[in-house]
Amino acid sequence: MPETLMSIKDFSVLYDVETPVEAVKHVSLELKRGEILGLAGESGCGKTTLAYGVQRLLKPPAVITSGSVHFHDAGGEVIDVNALDAEAMRVFRWDKISMVFQGAMNALNPVATIGAQLDDVFRIHRPGMTKAQRRAECADLLEIVAVGKDRLRSYPHELSGGMRQRVMIAMALALRPQLMVMDEPTTALDVLVQREILRQISELRHEFGFSVVFITHDLPLLLEISDRIAVMRSGEIVELSGARELWEHPRHDYTRTLLASFPRLTGEKGVLQR
Ligand SMILES: Nc1ncnc2c1ncn2[C@@H]1O[C@H](COP(=O)(O)OP(=O)(O)OP(=O)(O)O)[C@@H](O)[C@H]1O
Numbered sequence: 001m002p003e004t005l006m007s008i009k010d011f012s013v014l015y016d017v018e019t020p021v022e023a024v025k026h027v028s029l030e031l032k033r034g035e036i037l038g039l040a041g042e043s044g045c046g047k048t049t050l051a052y053g054v055q056r057l058l059k060p061p062a063v064i065t066s067g068s069v070h071f072h073d074a075g076g077e078v079i080d081v082n083a084l085d086a087e088a089m090r091v092f093r094w095d096k097i098s099m100v101f102q103g104a105m106n107a108l109n110p111v112a113t114i115g116a117q118l119d120d121v122f123r124i125h126r127p128g129m130t131k132a133q134r135r136a137e138c139a140d141l142l143e144i145v146a147v148g149k150d151r152l153r154s155y156p157h158e159l160s161g162g163m164r165q166r167v168m169i170a171m172a173l174a175l176r177p178q179l180m181v182m183d184e185p186t187t188a189l190d191v192l193v194q195r196e197i198l199r200q201i202s203e204l205r206h207e208f209g210f211s212v213v214f215i216t217h218d219l220p221l222l223l224e225i226s227d228r229i230a231v232m233r234s235g236e237i238v239e240l241s242g243a244r245e246l247w248e249h250p251r252h253d254y255t256r257t258l259l260a261s262f263p264r265l266t267g268e269k270g271v272l273q274r
Pocket of ligand 1: 015017021023041042043044045046047048049050061062217
């Protein structure tokens with residue numbers, strides 16, 4: 001299997017509004033298979049635009065003004081994402097990539113059971129599966145994310161926020177994606193629950209071999225969970241290095257400023273308990 005999962009070259013996005021905003025400027029990035037890549041930077045630096053843009057999930061006024069994205073499929077095929085038509089793109093997104101958003105747990109349908117909602121994913125995207133196979137798979141997924149299969153019949157309001165977010169992760173895992181994009185996925189949860197979920201994501205990617213792009217303002221958190229961190233500023237990646245390297249030897253002034261802005265990084269214990 002190729003070591004690179006996604007190659008992004010010279011990627012730029014413009015919001016074509018009255019005063020146009022160059023939200024992403026000539027970004028090049030190689031995402032490795034199985035890695036957790038943290039995307040850090042202040043609000044408005046372009047993290048979300050980049051992550052959505054490479055999946056062509058942006059709508060006007062966003063315009064992709066340059067760049068290419070190639071996905072190196074586990075099967076050996078190299079997919080030129082820009083060349084996919086709308087239908088191929090839809091299948092590609094469901095099959096290869098999944099997303100977990102901030103507050104995703106609130107996107108669950110309140111009047112359907114967890115089991116029914118998981119089942120829908122397979123019914124729609126894996127029409128060849130039998131009912132029994134789907135049921136077994138749904139139970140399995142809830143076990144994997146430590147919600148437990150006895151929750152299949154529960155409604156969302158019967159679960160805590162952390163459990164509902166785990167259900168969303170189960171859904172994101174369902175079709176065995178090669179890439180999971182997580183945009184502030186645990187910000188709304190309390191710190192202990194957040195940690196537990198992140199630990200689990202890290203284990204799961206070893207087990208299933210997917211890569212994670214993890215977007216957050218929370219640099220200390222990224223230092224803990226990421227293999228590499230890309231620091232964005234004003235639409236550009238100003239530094240990209242291993243998490244420990246970035247923490248111990250930040251090369252860019254902006255990275256140093258960013259690190260210094262988190263007092264909990266400068267405490268005695270430090271943050272790296274990987
Ligand atoms: N629909 C839009 N129209 C115009 N400008 C936009 C639009 N969406 C985003 N922008 C601008 O693009 C830039 C990048 O925004 P983006 O949301 O990608 O940043 P971000 O780093 O993800 O921020 P946050 O962490 O707050 O989500 C910002 O300057 C933002 O104001």
